[in-house]
Amino acid sequence: MPGSSASRNSAERIQFGRTEEPQPPAQFPDCQPAVTGILSVTSMTLPSAFVRTAAAITTAAAALALGSALHAEIPEPRFRALTIDTNVAIGYGLAIADIDGDKRPDIVLCDKEEIAWYQNPKWEKHVIARKLTALDHVCVAAADIDGDGKAEIAVGAGWNPGDTENSGALFYLIPPADRTQPWTPVALPHQPTVHRIRWVRDWQNRMTLISVPLHGRGNNPGKGEGAGVKIQRYLPPANPRDEWKVEVLNESFHKTHNFDPVQWDTDPAQELLVAAKEGVFALNWSSTQNAYTAEPVGSDENGGCGEVRLGSLGSGKRMVAAVSPMHGNQLVVFTPRAAGESGLWNRRVLEEALVDGHALACADFLGLGRDQIVVGWRAMGKPRNVKVGIKLLTPLNAEGTQWRTTLVDDDTMACEDLQVADLNGDGKPDLIAAGRATHNLKIWINESH
Ligand SMILES: [Ca+2]
Numbered sequence: 001m002p003g004s005s006a007s008r009n010s011a012e013r014i015q016f017g018r019t020e021e022p023q024p025p026a027q028f029p030d031c032q033p034a035v036t037g038i039l040s041v042t043s044m045t046l047p048s049a050f051v052r053t054a055a056a057i058t059t060a061a062a063a064l065a066l067g068s069a070l071h072a073e074i075p076e077p078r079f080r081a082l083t084i085d086t087n088v089a090i091g092y093g094l095a096i097a098d099i100d101g102d103k104r105p106d107i108v109l110c111d112k113e114e115i116a117w118y119q120n121p122k123w124e125k126h127v128i129a130r131k132l133t134a135l136d137h138v139c140v141a142a143a144d145i146d147g148d149g150k151a152e153i154a155v156g157a158g159w160n161p162g163d164t165e166n167s168g169a170l171f172y173l174i175p176p177a178d179r180t181q182p183w184t185p186v187a188l189p190h191q192p193t194v195h196r197i198r199w200v201r202d203w204q205n206r207m208t209l210i211s212v213p214l215h216g217r218g219n220n221p222g223k224g225e226g227a228g229v230k231i232q233r234y235l236p237p238a239n240p241r242d243e244w245k246v247e248v249l250n251e252s253f254h255k256t257h258n259f260d261p262v263q264w265d266t267d268p269a270q271e272l273l274v275a276a277k278e279g280v281f282a283l284n285w286s287s288t289q290n291a292y293t294a295e296p297v298g299s300d301e302n303g304g305c306g307e308v309r310l311g312s313l314g315s316g317k318r319m320v321a322a323v324s325p326m327h328g329n330q331l332v333v334f335t336p337r338a339a340g341e342s343g344l345w346n347r348r349v350l351e352e353a354l355v356d357g358h359a360l361a362c363a364d365f366l367g368l369g370r371d372q373i374v375v376g377w378r379a380m381g382k383p384r385n386v387k388v389g390i391k392l393l394t395p396l397n398a399e400g401t402q403w404r405t406t407l408v409d410d411d412t413m414a415c416e417d418l419q420v421a422d423l424n425g426d427g428k429p430d431l432i433a434a435g436r437a438t439h440n441l442k443i444w445i446n447e448s449h
Pocket residue numbers: 097098099100101102103104105106120
């Protein structure tokens with residue numbers, strides 16, 4: 001039942017307090033494709049795993065057969081795909097937030113040379129910034145930081161991962177009264193290779209901007225050795241044109257490709273799960289040490305991790321999903337040690353045939369009371385006959401020891417980034433993704449029962 005699953009889902013969310021995008025209060029009319037995009041609507045029960053190697057096919061088939069035998073009651077997901085934009089240059093980053101204050105979540109896209117938002121429910125595109133730097137834009141953060149119901153936006157740009165001295169840029173965008181018109185950029189101090197930013201709630205209930213660059217200053221970008229990456233917090237002043245206070249939270253990791261603001265403990269501040277060459281770590285403020293501590297969660301096996309998201313296996317049990325290594329082939333899930341045991345979490349490989357895994361989310365699309373994992377890959381630099389797409393992995397038990405793989409997208413999405421949000425207000429999480437080689441922005445409305 002959608003209603004009971006939604007309540008179960010929100011109970012989980014409150015328990016873990018995981019970062020949630022603003023949710024609309026009531027169901028919206030059906031989401032519609034933008035008139036500018038090529039309409040691509042499919043409704044299907046999705047086939048089993050897309051895999052390219054015989055070994056992987058065998059593994060997936062065996063897992064599916066096992067899952068079918070033991071858990072025939074777990075439904076397959078159903079999605080209705082809509083293409084929102086077919087002219088995306090690279091589609092570096094997505095953020096979902098209500099930009100215009102109508103309580104419907106909108107889609108913000110950070111593309112190579114523009115920042116745009118797509119207005120729910122018709123998805124009209126509004127370009128609000130162009131070419132903030134000569135180099136590409138690379139990331140975007142959007143959330144309502146002042147409580148007026150309309151999201152504030154920050155952008156990372158100046159992208160050149162090969163220049164670990166002089167690249168990078170960071171901007172706060174001041175909105176005009178009409179938020180469909182161009183916003184005014186305010187440059188903030190930055191580290192080289194700014195790569196991922198998010199608005200994160202701190203221990204004083206303030207929304208602060210967290211920046212996680214990819215490399216430490218002066219690092220060899222291939223090896224990721226030398227100075228650690230400076231993970232920074234920016235405190236917005238009342239007037240965004242005034243000086244922003246900047247704090248370094250951690251500078252001990254390398255190749256920190258992504259992070260997830262999460263609720264890791266019982267205090268109201270959000271903690272950060274960071275994916276790095278060294279593994280996965282939970283950054284948490286320690287009042288006794290008066291500093292940020294880094295709790296090791298996931299190992300550096302296979303070259304560490306490049307994507308990370310917190311999920312739930314239900315009944316208060318957490319899981320951490322990750323792509324290993326950066327731009328990697330493996331989808332892994334870390335689950336906590338048994339009570340009383342210390343050390344790194346248990347590591348389980350769910351997929352080994354990803355080609356350039358680059359996007360990840362955990363959400364309960366099926367209303368199971370435990371999350372599924374969505375992973376997208378882009379096959380950058382590979383021949384076009386190497387397929388791209390998105391898979392959804394369903395834990396078939398509460399221990400996370402058996403999984404079923406479902407193909408959500410078969411070769412139409414070279415997934416650069418993906419996000420989950422309930423776009424149409426029906427209580428079921430939907431999927432949003434942006435593609436590089438496929439030059440598209442798509443949503444998948446969740447029609448699972
Ligand atoms: Ca809106």
